[in-house]
Amino acid sequence: MKTNLTRGNIEISITLTNDSEIRKLNKKFLNKDYATDVLSFNIDQELEHGKYYLGDVIVNVEQAERQAGEYGNTLEQEIAALVEHGVLHLLGVHHDGDDH
Numbered sequence: 335m336k337t338n339l340t341r342g343n344i345e346i347s348i349t350l351t352n353d354s355e356i357r358k359l360n361k362k363f364l365n366k367d368y369a370t371d372v373l374s375f376n377i378d379q380e381l382e383h384g385k386y387y388l389g390d391v392i393v394n395v396e397q398a399e400r401q402a403g404e405y406g407n408t409l410e411q412e413i414a415a416l417v418e419h420g421v422l423h424l425l426g427v428h429h430d431g432d433d434h
Contacts, residue, residue: 345381346424347390348417356394371397372416374423391420 351359353369360366360373377389393416395409402412 343385345385345387346421348420349390349392350395350413351392353394353396356392356397359392369394369397371401372420374420376424389424391417391424393417393420 356373357367357369360368360370363373363375371394373390373392375390375392377387379387381387393413395413398412398416399409401407402409405412405415407415
């Protein structure tokens with residue numbers, strides 16, 4: 335990042351969607367033809383007024399519902415965990431073997 339990042343000047347978009355829509359995005363942008371739980375897209379763009387747009391996090395609510403019970407979370411907790419996961423990707427934390 336090439337800007338002076340301070341508290342309050344970073345923006346992230348969070349979108350809640352479903353299996354069908356996230357599958358389309360996964361196929362279009364990552365060439366993976368399946369629904370996933372979360373996608374992150376780095377934008378890394380300086381905006382006017384000193385704001386910095388870090389990127390987009392897309393959470394699949396249908397998958398979050400399925401995973402919530404599996405992990406012993408409420409739906410809200412699972413969505414929060416997926417948002418956190420997506421933001422970590424925007425910050426450069428990736429899985430072993432990820433293409434990035």
